[in-house]
Amino acid sequence: xxxxxxxxxxxxxxxxxxxxxxxxxxxxxxxxxxxxxxxxxxxxxxxxxxxxxxxxxxxxxxxxxxxxxxxxxxxxxxxxxxxxxxxxxxxxxxxxxxxxxxxxxxxxxxxxxxxxxxxxxxxxxxxxxxxxxxxxxxxxxxxxxxxxxxxxxxxxxxxxxxxxxxxxxxxxxxxxxxxxxxxxxxxxxxxxxxxxxxxxxxxxxxxxxxxxxxxxxxxxxxxxxxxxxxxxxxxxxxxxxxxxxxxxxxxxxxxxxxxxxxxxxxxxxx
Numbered sequence: 068x069x070x071x072x073x074x075x076x077x078x079x080x081x082x083x084x085x086x087x088x089x090x091x092x093x094x095x096x097x098x099x100x101x102x103x104x105x106x107x108x109x110x111x112x113x114x115x116x117x118x119x120x121x122x123x124x125x126x127x128x129x130x131x132x133x134x135x136x137x138x139x140x141x142x143x144x145x146x147x148x149x150x151x152x153x154x155x156x157x158x159x160x161x162x163x164x165x166x167x168x169x170x171x172x173x174x175x176x177x178x179x180x181x182x183x184x185x186x187x188x189x190x191x192x193x194x195x196x197x198x199x200x201x202x203x204x205x206x207x208x209x210x211x212x213x214x215x216x217x218x219x220x221x222x223x224x225x226x227x228x229x230x231x232x233x234x235x236x237x238x239x240x241x242x243x244x245x246x247x248x249x250x251x252x253x254x255x256x257x258x259x260x261x262x263x264x265x266x267x268x269x270x271x272x273x274x275x276x277x278x279x280x281x282x283x284x285x286x287x288x289x290x291x292x293x294x295x296x297x298x299x300x301x302x303x304x305x306x307x308x309x310x311x312x313x314x315x316x317x318x319x320x321x322x323x324x325x326x327x328x329x330x331x332x333x334x335x336x337x
Contacts, residue, residue, distance in 0.1 A: 073220040088153045092175045105172045107187035113160045114170035117274030118144035125151050149173035157277040167212050176234040176281045217270035225262040228316050248319045253326040254287025293334035300327040
């Protein structure tokens with residue numbers, strides 16, 4: 068799973084993109100709230116209580132880091148939490164069979180997935196389209212979530228290549244049409260999109276919160292880092308069967324690899 072401990076005080080990330088990202092969240096919530104907010108049936112109020120706890124923890128961390136933390140009482144607390152920081156939030160609570168289910172979420176910046184398709188599902192079913200998830204990660208992830216404690220939050224990175232810099236990307240998986248993209252186009256047309264994902268067990272409600280913080284930059288930003296490009300190319304070439312298609316990278320992967328190979332070869336010749 069590639070999980071690492073969260074350094075104390077570094078659960079949330081704040082940078083110069085905070086204002087524009089929060090403005091984009093406000094726009095999406097105003098224009099398409101049903102697409103970016105998901106609330107499953109919550110007869111016992113467990114998801115709501117967890118969302119309140121999340122909102123209050125996020126607000127407290129904002130204040131500690133010197134940022135404003137004004138919340139709106141008429142909003143669901145998971146939405147309020149999403150409007151405070153650049154992270155999106157998914158709240159998981161146990162169902163009647165003790166499976167962790169996605170019960171409340173505010174996800175304004177999905178990377179090729181639709182929140183409504185995942186809401187109310189156990190974690191294993193949420194990830195089922197991912198190639199090899201059931202066989203390789205299903206049981207380890209379930210065990211990890213059961214054992215996660217409030218004093219040991221974790222984080223990991225998940226990467227994608229896209230030819231679209233839009234933050235809100237609910238669709239686009241399994242693209243098969245060829246991309247009108249050659250190697251010369253790659254540095255200014257392909258984006259490295261990285262999710263910093265955090266997993267936190269809330270101390271009072273015991274819910275598990277999944278945070279998603281998007282970072283992205285043009286692949287051309289790595290032009291002077293041939294060692295990093297070489298590692299990226301090796302990773303692309305080693306992806307399991309189906310992963311390129313799942314990530315919709317197959318349409319432009321040949322152009323990306325050709326450009327990287329040229330950059331790496333040029334650095335050696337130089």
